[in-house]
Amino acid sequence: MLAAGGALVATSASAATPLRFDQLYGAWTVEGLRFSAEVEKLTGQEVAMRGFMAPPLKAEADFFVLSREPMALCPFCSSNADWPPDIVVVYLRRQATPVDATVPIETRGRLERGSWTDPATGFVSQLRLRDAAFRTV
Amino acid sequence: MRRLLATTALLGGLVAGLLPGAASAQTIFPINRAEILAGSRFDVKVEFAGVVARDALRVTLNGKPLDEAFGKAAEFVEREDGQAASSLVLRDAVLATPGRYVLQASDGQNTASVSWEVYAAPGQRRAQNVILFVGDGMTVANVTAARILSRGIEEGRYRSTLAMDNLPRMATVGTSGSDSIATDSANSAAAYNTGHKSAVNALNVYASRARGTLDHPKVETIASLVRRQLGMSIGIVTTAEIQDATPAAVFAHTRRRNDYIPITDQLLAAQPEVVMGGGSASFLPRSTPGSRRADERNMIDAFRQAGYVFGDSAESMTAAAADPNTRRLLGLFNLGNMDGALDRFYLRQGTVGRFPNQPDLTEQTRAALQVLSRNPAGFFLMVESGSIDKFNHPLDWERSVYETIMLDNALKVALDWAANRDDTLIVVVPDHNHGMSITGTVDDNRPGTEMREKVGVYEQAGFPNYPAADARGYPPRVDVSRRLAVFFANFPDYYETFRPHLEGPNVPAVAQQGQANRFMANERYREANPGGLLREGNIPRSNAQAVHTVDDVILRATGPGSERFQGFVDNTMVFRAMAEALGLGR
Structure with missing residues (x-):
């Protein structure tokens, strides 16, 4: 799996490497998560992730949260406490109309890792997709 | 379940004795x-x-x-x-x-x-220790279903009873707050811990007009009193995040129960001797993946520096508690809420794969008693089965019933511990109700294609065919052909499947497109459940889940001071009876 992913990246730099939610973190512990070898390797490269768009605050957004499962609640509306730990923040290349939280989507963007606080919202994330676009699948 | 709660600025209490014309009085x-x-x-x-x-x-x-x-x-x-x-x-x-x-x-x-x-207490101190068990959102139906599934029923008689069935004192408890007949876990737990009634969302403060959530008028908790006045130890054991409303009510003061980071910091300041539950995310520095903090403080390290032994699994917790030198124990077993018994023992859903070594509430209770009983001055211990409520909210009754059985198992640990002592007041009480009720059974072998036709009512209900409980007290399967038919009094739009959710906890409703605060039935349950029923909700569409109900809840108690509980009592009486048993106020 790992080797196949590496070969794909090596042969086709412009193609997005598929990355699944269960590949994001190599270890889950009470004292924190650790990035997986795949994430370490793919950082800075174009990846494709499938998931669900958490209900955004605005009708038009260039920023949304990609989650593994459809989010039942709008986490922005309650508290950070409601977010699952394995989310990915997506920064879109251009604004788009959000899709329903139950519709599976595929997002492509440049993978960025490490703690980062969004200056506009104060939202803290560990993994982001930059210059991203999405489509329903 | 944490819920979106409007933080109303002014929820002042009713003021009697207003003079005429005092429309804008104090x-x-x-x-x-x-x-x-x-x-x-x-x-x-x-x-x-x-x-x-x-x-x-x-x-x-x-x-x-x-x-x-x-x-x-x-x-x-x-x-x-x-x-x-x-x-x-x-x-x-x-x-x-x-x-x-x-x-x-x-x-x-x-x-x-x-x-x-x-x-003040009418007499001398009679209880050396107090153990308060909270079944969060535990309904009468939860207890009945727990007895059916765990003990079995035959020709109308149960084969045996639950531990809580045998407690000698009972009372019905009114759970309303100063702001509303309907309460939440923060407000009701605050009443148990302080004897004061306040408002939804408030933890051990009166809901004043202060802008800052930490600036409201505070009232003292029983934990603070017993340490200050009697030198007793304090224990907090839960299956929820340790910052969740019920455990936080033992020590925290805030108008907003979702203040998880300030609550974590207040926990360190309060330094209860035993702290066990989920919620490590609020302890981790911001740069650590999984953290919920906005600063770089490592609160687990801060607890270690304050003399705590840290355990992150059943094994490390048990070993730490067994060490006779351990006087302070911090056990955190999940980043978020701990998984429930049905998932931990049988279905392996939820986050069990990621956190496979979470202890059971019985093990947590045993470890807490071991550490706390090292203080000859006695202890106050609060044990919460938090996910009875967390599973009743999404109408996932099987999971909430397993959490009820787990609470009863933990109670049994405490009753055995206290059996030959006669110096420990033990109280078991829900903090509020849910609209859950048992109608009869669902029998897959009844005729019809619509699942509602398979609901057996009256004599057609008969008895369910769950397998006998295993040594832990749980039936190893819930997907049987004749199972309990359980429905809730209030609900969002959802698909009633008439079946247990083996795939993971139920998510009845999801946000509508472009409307973050408006929820519709979760379509994932439609095609997978032929014969299921779309139920149109009966509460505002801003609710993704069932909400608490206002009905009285049933308290059970034993030990010195438990005779205070009889007939109807207000939730503030839980505090008062504990204080009186400890001889406080004299």
Whole structure:
């Protein structure tokens, strides 16, 4: 799996490497998560992730949260406490109309890792997709 | 379940004794008819409708000027939070002598007054220890279903009873708060821990008009009192995040229960001897993936520096508790809420794959008792089965029933521990109700394609065919052909599948497109469940889940002081009975 992913990246730099939610973190512990070898390797490269768009605050957004499962609640509306730990923040290349939280989507963007606080919202994330676009699948 | 709660700025208590024409009279905290334990600390606050001149104020307690009555000066705030309204605040007030007190506040034009009862234990201390078990959102139906699934029923008689069935004292408990007949876990747990009634979302504070969530008038918890006055140890054991409302009510003070980071910091300041549950995310520095903090403090390290032994699994917790030198124990077993018994033992859903070594509530209770009983001065221990509520909210009754059985198993550990002592008051109480009820059974072998036709009512219900419980007290399967038919009184739009959710906890409703606060039935359950039923919700569409109900809940108790519980009691009586059993206020 790992080797196949590496070969794909090596042969086709412009193609997005598929990355699944269960590949994001190599270890889950009470004292924190650790990035997986795949994430370490793919950082800075174009990846494709499938998931669900958490209900955004605005009708038009260039920023949304990609989650593994459809989010039942709008986490922005309650508290950070409601977010699952394995989310990915997506920064879109251009604004788009959000899709329903139950519709599976595929997002492509440049993978960025490490703690980062969004200056506009104060939202803290560990993994982001930059210059991203999405489509329903 | 944490819920989106409107933080209303002004939820003042009812003020009796208003003089005629006092439409904009003062609001006073503690509120009218408050019951206050003699010697306990509380903040007094008088909120005036507008800006008033300090020298026009006349605030008295039983006719004496306030400062004189409390032996300390109140702070006058001319413009509270920059608003055109004045307040008078007196922190850490104490009334040592039982009796009736009337606080009257006049701004020269309007006068308002409240009356308080200050009480003390009628006799000497009778309980060395107090253990408070909270079944969060535990309904009568939860207990009945727990007995059916765990003990079995044949020709109308149960094969045996639950541990909680055998406690000698019972009472029905009113759970309403000062703001509403319907309460939440913060407000109701605060009543148990302080004896004061407050508002939804509030933890051990009165809901004043203060802007800051940490600036509201505080009231003292039983944990603080027993440590300060009796040198007792404090234990907090839960399956929820340790910052969740019920465990936080043992130590925290905030108007907003979702203040998880301030609550974590208050936990460190309070330093209960035993702390066990989920919620490590709020302990981790921001740069650590999984953290929920906005700063770089590592709170697990801070606890270690304060002398705590840290355990992150059943094994490390048990080993730490067994060490006779362990006096302080921090056990955190999940980043978020711990998984429930049905998932941990049988279905392996939820986060069990990521956190496979979470302890059971019985093991947590046993470890807590081991550590706490090392203090000869006694202890106060709160044990919560938090996910009874977390699974009743999404209508996932099988999971909530397994959490009820787990609570009963943990109670059994405590009853066995206390069996030959007669010095430990044990109380088991829900904090509020849910609209859950058992209608009969669902029998897959009944005729029809629509699942509702398979619901057996009256004599067609018969008895369910769950396999006998295993050594842990749970049936190893819930997907049987004749199972309980359980429905809820209130619900969002959802698909009723008439089947257990083996794939993971139920998510009845999801947000509608572009409308973050409007929920619709979760379509994932439609095609997978032929014969299922779309039920149109009966509560506002802003609710993604079922909400608490207002019905009384059933309290059970044993040990010295438990005789206080009989008939109907208010939720504040839980605090009062514990305080009286400990001889407080004298």
